Amino acid sequence: MKTFLIILLGCLLQVGAAHAQTSQGNSGLYRTAADFRQRRLTLPGNCKTDGHRLRLHEFLSRPYLTVVHHGQEYRVAKDTLFGFRDCDGREFRFTAGKQYYPILNPQEEILLYKVEQAAVGKNPGYVRRYFSASAEAPVLPLTLQNVKNAFPGNRKFQELLDAQCKQESDMTAFDASHGMTMVNWLLKRSREPGTGR
Structure with missing residues (x-):
């Protein structure tokens, strides 16, 4: 019975996600980090008018x-993509493990990601934050030391x-x-003439 309820919940979440994906905006795939930076979508479509849909198959782990x-x-292999934009306009990045991370600030240099898992049963749930120094850089846990390590030559930024x-x-x-996140504002300030060492 417990297994049936978990499967049913997963199916309902899948249907809800599919409905949300068809409710607004343009969607598509980012083949590379350069495509992401240039906002160049592959297979773009308007979810409201084109019958455009994006299915992640996360429940079946395809x-x-x-x-x-x-x-x-x-059908596109996840490990050949940088990421995607869903029909709600949210943008995501894939990692080597085929997991995808929601990008909180897609227009900025240092990308921030927030992964949330709701509490289910005895599992308490969690919120984890990650970053990448650029669209090309690897995704790492967001810690002060990791951010400083990502910019080893910029002492002013570290300070x-x-x-x-x-x-x-x-x-x-x-x-x-x-108009930007604090970490990106500090990076910008560190690069201004007269502020570096």
Whole structure:
């Protein structure tokens, strides 16, 4: 009975995700990090009008995803892609393990990711934050030391991080006056003329 309920819950989540994916906006795949930076989608489609759909097959853990594009179905191996944009306009990045990470700040240099798992039964759930120094760089756990290590030649950036970020969540805070996350604002400041060493 427990197994049946878990399978049923998974199916309902899959249906809910499929419905959300067909409810708004453009969707498509990013083949490379360069495509992501240039906002160049492969198999793009408008989920509201084109009958465009993106299926991740995460419940079945398949190594590919399926895109329905102008009535044609395409299967694409996840490990050949940088990521994708879903029909809600959210952007995601794949990693070597075929897991995908939601990108919180796709327009910025240092990309931030937040992975959440809701509590289910005895499992308490979690929130994990990650980053990559660029779209090409590997995804790493977001720690102050990892960010500093990603920019070994920028001592000013390391000093600004130490001065401004007492905990990891300080780096992900959005600086509304500058229109970017704190970690990216500090990186930008470290590169301004007269601020480096």
